[in-house]
Amino acid sequence: MSHDNFPDRVPPQPGLKGVLDALKYGPDGLVTVVAQDARTGEVLMLAHANREAVEKTLTSGLMHYYSRSRRKMWLKGEESGHVQKLVSLAVDCDGDALLAKVRQVKGACHLGFRSCFAFRIAKDGKTKVVGRKVFDPGKTYGKKG
């Protein structure tokens, strides 16, 4: 038994409050979230969530994150319409990272790619765009966001 491990911190019948309590938030109050396409397995993006965003994600079924630059919770797709519907949520062994399997409308990336991980890095440092463009960000966003 070690309280470093998530399963040892979860009470037997946690309820939503119990499981939110058992997550390990960083000094900034955030956990890391990986969003993965539930159908294809493609990793779409990495973002952060505060306790409120995790709760809102679970209760609404739509991915909510916390923007470190804007310092507030946001609904993914609130401007673009490219929401992510939650299919399932998992937490890792130490409880500081979440894996969300989602149905992504159009694309996750603000540059217009399906996945934010659009740039391959080779061993010699050469980079290559490998992402699939699925929308025109100029037409989708008033500004980057």
Add this chain to the structure above:
Amino acid sequence: MSHDNFPDRVPPQPGLKGVLDALKYGPDGLVTVVAQDARTGEVLMLAHANREAVEKTLTSGLMHYYSRSRRKMWLKGEESGHVQKLVSLAVDCDGDALLAKVRQVKGACHLGFRSCFAFRIAKDGKTKVVGRKVFDPGKTYGKKG
């Protein structure tokens, strides 16, 4: 053009140094790394890397991370033998997160699961072990590591 975006920070012929310079390290000097099974698409773990760990990963072909608790770079599998061979590396649009597709020996999780994301969280907060046990951590580690 915005220097918030990774592609705008990469010089035309970056080389390894150029691409390491273009990554966006946090105040702690770290980027976030998602390791994904290259064959099955299963997300295996989330960890962090400093510049040295990213470089070592690319040059050695084995995943290296930075342990925030032990405050040093580590070779994944150095104690357990459960190394991760790098298949391909991608970076996201803002350059602060990496996606490593890997071949994982045995399991990624120190609790003995194939993936660290072994615990499902339901909307009502109920948790369930969904991970696949692939080794006995008591026999693999002298201590947790």
